Structures are given as structure tokens and as C-alpha cells.
Amino acid sequence: MASNTDDMDRSMGRAMQRILVFVLCLVSIAIFILWRLDNPRVERIRMALVDALAPSMEWTGEPLQFLAEMATDFENFTRVYEQNQELRQEIQRLRAWREVAQQREEENAQLRALNKVRLSPRIAYVTGEVIADSGGPFLAAGLVNVGYRDGVADGAAAMDGAGLIGRVVGVGRRTARVLFVTDYSSRIPVKVLPSGKRAILSGDNTPAPRINFLEDPALDVRPGDPIVTSGDGGVFPPDLPVGVALADPEGRPRARLSADFARLHFVRLLRYDPNTVVENPGGLITRPSEISPDQEATPMMGEAG
């Protein structure tokens, strides 16, 4: 009798467990569907948890990072003489380029003054530190220890000292998640210099993302051409350095990134406000009866005055 009761209890327990597993599976699928449909809202919930755990992530990541840096430093120490020589040569090259850059800057300023060109407002930025690699096989992303309290907005461009590394896809109060340009879902509008041809930089989890949607890849881009952001769509500021064009073994154009992902510790998140966009032309058009004789001699809006 007792064993019958025990058996019934066990059967009941197993049945309840199966129901629980089924319900949890349904909840997981529902969360997945919600994430695919309404990514920004779900991302905000995610970032709220990351905000709460960010200090502990910094604490746990630092020892491992320290060990990794020790290993790198030891490796570098063994080739310190070669590095010294390389650095000396690089300093000489850079000194020459500094002179050229100063001359160009003076010429640029003179030409701007001649044409009375108004520059866009300077792009402000906030610097943060990478505290966690929140990427995985499906996504390439990192966590930075600055958030909306520091002025970071969703979609902001992220750069290291040399070039673009990605964009912000989730912002919490104290942290932000940056999707790297190498990620499969990363699409950045770029242009190829000096031709100015527009294209899309598509990540494919390789160090050199693809350059897609060129009209004629053979003519529009050559290895060595600089790649910069085009500013299309108003998401990123224009003319941010991205990398340099190269061709893969199949001849398809790719971009060797200027950013150094292997030594990515500090990141700049840009605060970019594009110039005022005219949403309808009504404000530009004035009825002839409203123009006074004095105003007829005044240059119209948009012309250099």
C-alpha cells in the first residue's frame, strides 16, 4: 500500500515536471519571438540587468585581462629589439607626414575662408572602457561602461583611436552594448575615396568585412582606397575613417579595418546631431505678395552670404 502511494507520488511528480518543462519551453519561445519582433524594448530590459551587474563584470574581467596582457607583454618582450627598430622607422615617417598635414591644414583653412563655407558643428564624444565581451557565435558585441547618464544614445557610432568599430544597439543607465562592424547583422553605409562611390559595409565575422552594392566593383574601388562613412540615413556622421579597401582571393572588395580590435580597451561613443532637416518645403517658399521691396535684394536661404 505504501509502495503504491510512493509510486503514485513519483508519477505525479514526473507529470508535474513535464508540464513545467513544457510551460518553460513555451515561455522561452515567446521571449524569442518578442525579441525578434520588438528588439528595442527587449534590449532595454536586457540593459537594465547588465546595468545592475556591470560592476561585478568589471571585477571578474580584470584579473583575466591582466593575465592575458602579461602573456602578450612577455611575447612582446622577446622581440623588443625588432619592435624598437620598427618604431624608429615609423617615427621618421610620421614626422614627414606631420609637416605635410600642417601645410594641408593651412591650405584648407584658407580655401574655406575664401568660399565662406560653414563647417558642421563638432562631433562630441564620450570615452568608455570595454568591460565585457558579450558576443558569441551568433553576435559580435561588447559592453562599455558608459550609458545614457553620460549622454550615450542608441545607434551612436563607436570608434577607437583609429577607426570605426561599430554602433550602439542597447543603452542602459551605466552601460551600453556595441555591435561590432564585423558582426553578421552589421550594415554600415560607406563611401570609397577618392571616387566617392557609395556602398554598404557588411559584416561576415571576418576581420575584413565585405563592401557590397558597388555599381562596378572593378572600377569603383581599388586596393588601397580609403573607406569612410558616407553619412547616408543620418545615423552616422560622415567621413569617419573605416578602413582601406582590399581584394580577397576571389577578387571581391573588402575593407581592412583601421580599428585595432585585438587591443580594444577604450572606445569613443559619438554624440552626433545632424544639421536641421527640412521636413517640408512650405517654410522655404514665400508668397510674392509677402516679399517687401527691401527683401528682394537679400540672398535667399542656403546661398553663401
Add this chain to the structure above:
Amino acid sequence: MSREAAGWRRAAAMAALFLGALVSLALQLAPLGLHAGARVSPDLVWCVVAYVALRRPDAAHPLLVFGVGLLQDMLATGPFGAGMLTLLLTSEFLRAQSRWLKRRPILIEWLVVAMAALAAIFVQWLMMTVSFGDPPALGELAPRLGLTVLAFPFVAAGYRYLLRIGAVADNEDDRVFGAA
């Protein structure tokens, strides 16, 4: 062993699962290699859950596994919800195999774990593909699968010989839920 002692052992095993998952997650989140191609790392959280579901099925409670999966999906930028689902399905599958595998050689157990890991990654890939996501090619996921399968014996050894989790006799199975 008395029912009370079995209960304490079960609680200890559950705590070991949760803490092991936290440590694995912390290792996974460490910013050691952010460049493309440097991101291959084993799924240690999956290894921890898989081992406990195999060797201490009573400790891999579905709610606990769900909580671990939720934490992993929120902190690591994977397909949110897919990781939880595959972790749950994996733990239930391995729990169902635990009695059968107890008398089998260790290689057979490892093979079953490898198949479960393959199925878990494939389900995540399929969910992303079906929902018009941008998943990597299946071949790109092979290194992570391989590393996860290779890491499993080390995780198992750590739990069995250091924490003494999973080194139990048949008659110490939990009698409330029991293995399927």
C-alpha cells in the same frame, strides 16, 4: 542515506550548478579577444548544466536551468530565448538518458553529450534562420561545437573529483522526482 541528508546533498548540487554557471558566464564575458576570429570559446555554461543533468538529474531542476539560461541570454548577446530553450531541452534529454548511461562506458556518454551539443546549436541556428535573422553559416559554428565537446570532460572532472558532485550510488537517486 536519510531523506534529510539526501535533500541537503541535492541542495548542494543545485548550488554547485548555479555557481558553476556563474563562473562559466564570467569567463565567457571576459574581454580577452574582441576581434573577429578570436571569439571562439566553448559554451561552459552548457557543459555545467549537461553534466549535472546527467550525473545529478535531481539537481538540474527545470526552473533552475531556465534561470541559468535566462541569465546567460541576457548578459551574453545571443538569440534571446533560444539559449534558454536549448538549455532546457538539453537538460531534459540528458536527464532521460542518465539511468541508461550510468552503466555505459565514458566514451558513449561523451558521444551522447556531443550529439546533444550539436542538436542545441542546430536548434538555435534554425530558430534564427526561420525568423529571418542573420545567423552565421553552420560551418562557422563548428569550432564552438568542437570546443564545447572537448571542454565537457574537464568540466565533468572538476565537478566529480573536486566538488564530488555526481559521485553517487544508484540508491541515492532522489525519490520525489526520480529520473525518467
